[in-house]
Amino acid sequence: IQLHPLVTTAFNADFDGDQMAVHVPLSQKAVKEARDLMLASKNLLKPADGEPIISPSKDMVLGVYYLTMPQTAKHRGDGRIFADMDEVELAYALDQVEVHSEIKLRVTTWYDDKNIRLPEPQTRMIDTTVGRVVFNRVLPEEVQFVNKKLDKGGVKDLIAEVYELCGQEVTTNVADAVKTIGFEYAMKSGTTLAVADITIPPERKPIIDEALKAVEVVLRDFRRGLLTEQEKNEREIQIWQETTDKVADAVKRHMDPDGNLSTMATSGATKGGFSTISQLAGMRGLMADPSGRIIPMPIRSNFREGLTAQEYFISTHGARKGLADTALRTADAGYLTRRLVDIAQDIIINEHDCGTRDGIWIRKADDIAGQSMQTRMYSRLAAEKIVHPKSGEILAEFDDVITHELARKIAEAGIAEVKVRSPLTCELDHGICAKCYGIDLGRGIMVDLGAAVGIVAAQSIGEPGTQLTLRTFHTGGVAAAAADITTGLPRVEEIFEARKMPKGEAVVAEISGMVRILQSEKYADMREVHIEHAEMIHDEYAIPEDWKFVAKDESEVQAGEVLATKEKATILAQHAGRVAVEKKDRKIIVSYEQREEVILDV
Numbered sequence: 396i397q398l399h400p401l402v403t404t405a406f407n408a409d410f411d412g413d414q415m416a417v418h419v420p421l422s423q424k425a426v427k428e429a430r431d432l433m434l435a436s437k438n439l440l441k442p443a444d445g446e447p448i449i450s451p452s453k454d455m456v457l458g459v460y461y462l463t464m465p466q467t468a469k470h471r472g473d474g475r476i477f478a479d480m481d482e483v484e485l486a487y488a489l490d491q492v493e494v495h496s497e498i499k500l501r502v503t504t505w506y507d508d509k510n511i512r513l514p515e516p517q518t519r520m521i522d523t524t525v526g527r528v529v530f531n532r533v534l535p536e537e538v539q540f541v542n543k544k545l546d547k548g549g550v551k552d553l554i555a556e557v558y559e560l561c562g563q564e565v566t567t568n569v570a571d572a573v574k575t576i577g578f579e580y581a582m583k584s585g586t587t588l589a590v591a592d593i594t595i596p597p598e599r600k601p602i603i604d605e606a607l608k609a610v611e612v613v614l615r616d617f618r619r620g621l622l623t624e625q626e627k628n629e630r631e632i633q634i635w636q637e638t639t640d641k642v643a644d645a646v647k648r649h650m651d652p653d654g655n656l657s658t659m660a661t662s663g664a665t666k667g668g669f670s671t672i673s674q675l676a677g678m679r680g681l682m683a684d685p686s687g688r689i690i691p692m693p694i695r696s697n698f699r700e701g702l703t704a705q706e707y708f709i710s711t712h713g714a715r716k717g718l719a720d721t722a723l724r725t726a727d728a729g730y731l732t733r734r735l736v737d738i739a740q741d742i743i744i745n746e747h748d749c750g751t752r753d754g755i756w757i758r759k760a761d762d763i764a765g766q767s768m769q770t771r772m773y774s775r776l777a778a779e780k781i782v783h784p785k786s787g788e789i790l791a792e793f794d795d796v797i798t799h800e801l802a803r804k805i806a807e808a809g810i811a812e813v814k815v816r817s818p819l820t821c822e823l824d825h826g827i828c829a830k831c832y833g834i835d836l837g838r839g840i841m842v843d844l845g846a847a848v849g850i851v852a853a854q855s856i857g858e859p860g861t862q863l864t865l866r867t868f869h870t871g872g873v874a875a876a877a878a879d880i881t882t883g884l885p886r887v888e889e890i891f892e893a894r895k896m897p898k899g900e901a902v903v904a905e906i907s908g909m910v911r912i913l914q915s916e917k918y919a920d921m922r923e924v925h926i927e928h929a930e931m932i933h934d935e936y937a938i939p940e941d942w943k944f945v946a947k948d949e950s951e952v953q954a955g956e957v958l959a960t961k962e963k964a965t966i967l968a969q970h971a972g973r974v975a976v977e978k979k980d981r982k983i984i985v986s987y988e989q990r991e992e993v994i995l996d997v
Contacts, residue, residue: 436563495524496525501519757775912925
């Protein structure tokens with residue numbers, strides 16, 4: 396039985412001896428259900444975030460990247476002009492042009508020169524390469540002419556765009572055609588890798604010598620007793636981390652951008668990005684010992700020259716730790732998923748609309764870690780009218796579904812915040828309603844009644860959990876910059892369990908103000924942080940018409956003094972301070988300075 400290469404990501408299958416069970420649906424009903432719900436071509440999107448799950452990877456990406464990338468070298472047929480794509484293909488078949496020949500072509504395209512989609516297609520002359528013409532032949536007319544180099548992310552976005560514009564069936568065919576052309580040109584590109592392709596930059600030695608000098612200065616200070624052992628280690632580690640980065644930059648500068656190695660690294664076809672290459676040609680850098688502490692002695696060699704016996708031994712810690720972690724943490728991730736499913740299983744879409752006008756705000760200011768407001772709005776329903784700030788045009792009414800197109804319009808209009816309906820504000824007693832949930836991301840249409848959205852959510856959070864923990868595995872134990880902050884799976888568990896005391900808790904200032912740091916009198920190794928905050932507070936007292944002012948302007952009052960009277964009734968000052976009388980507005984303002992001080996032991 397053969398398996399289509401595009402479904403391997405969805406099945407989480409790889410080619411190292413995986414086995415699968417084959418199940419045969421028997422009854423007519425079962426066959427129909429399997430065909431409607433389970434067929435690979437019906438499940439093109441991830442239910443977690445609505446991104447395509449069938450997206451070419453590895454060799455296919457390499458082929459597409461090779462086809463669409465420009466090369467600086469000269470090629471046969473550079474600068475020729477063609478009337479249409481057929482002519483280009485004919486010239487290519489007759490060997491008059493090469494894949495990377497730069498040509499001019501008259502073509503109907505949906506995009507401008509910056510690759511931004513136009514409302515209507517235009518026919519014009521564009522500068523392109525023969526490879527891009529070959530690639531565009533397999534795309535539907537609605538997304539032609541893709542005139543940019545496509546890496547892994549680019550191919551994924553292209554598939555998503557095809558899905559949005561042309562629907563499910565066309566997408567399966569396009570993905571299949573991209574797969575075929577990707578494999579074909581990965582073969583034709585003749586991408587190979589020899590040891591000689593890994594060039595060691597000449598600056599590497601001077602950079603390392605400079606670091607050794609800097610370390611020598613630190614050691615001298617340590618021997619003189621100016622640094623503690625911990626400070627010495629921290630400074631050494633910092634010097635070596637900066638050096639590793641400098642060497643990596645030198646490797647990057649020296650690589651041939653059209654060479655096989657950088658093609659593989661930048662196309663996204665390989666697992667390792669750039670860090671692996673800098674370990675091959677630069678230096679491996681700092682390693683962690685079995686307890687996770689960084690060993691201050693870095694590995695200065697790289698794999699191209701070979702490691703010394705001692706360096707090899709140091710790097711075995713990391714390699715072993717990676718394998719041990721993998722085995723232990725997979726179970727943790729599975730357990731997290733189980734607990735999440737356990738609490739979320741009864742969250743089902745029970746009604747069409749709960750009728751609430753409430754919602755949550757999605758703000759542009761909250762865009763962090765590469766998220767955009769646009770992607771966070773998509774799939775939800777507007778909880779109030781969305782109006783264009785400049786033209787006043789109504790972009791969406793209450794309860795309108797925010798599609799990709801509408802999200803794009805809102806983002807382009809520069810709206811800072813949008814109120815959307817959310818499961819958090821749904822008013823159903825049991826489960827949530829379809830309108831508070833929005834679009835079912837796995838299918839791109841409104842969610843059905845009875846959909847088990849709780850389990851989908853639990854699964855979507857738990858599934859990446861397995862990758863989270865295997866992070867140490869990929870870098871081969873190379874020490875990362877900030878290692879002492881809880882990250883990965885343990886941090887996710889902390890967030891969900893809402894523990895009282897998070898690990899590695901930061902000391903946070905309770906008030907804003909000026910800071911003074913003093914040596915603690917009680918403990919020799921502690922410092923006292925004093926935060927002082929002073930601000931002017933203005934208490935306003937409104938004085939009714941027939942009341943008499945008692946306090947004089949610019950005078951000082953004590954707490955409890957009379958400010959105004961009417962027969963026996965009085966208005967008293969709450970705090971001591973300076974008085975300002977405004978007879979016209981009939982009010983008295985008492986101003987005083989409020990001081991706060993917080994002392995923290997650190």
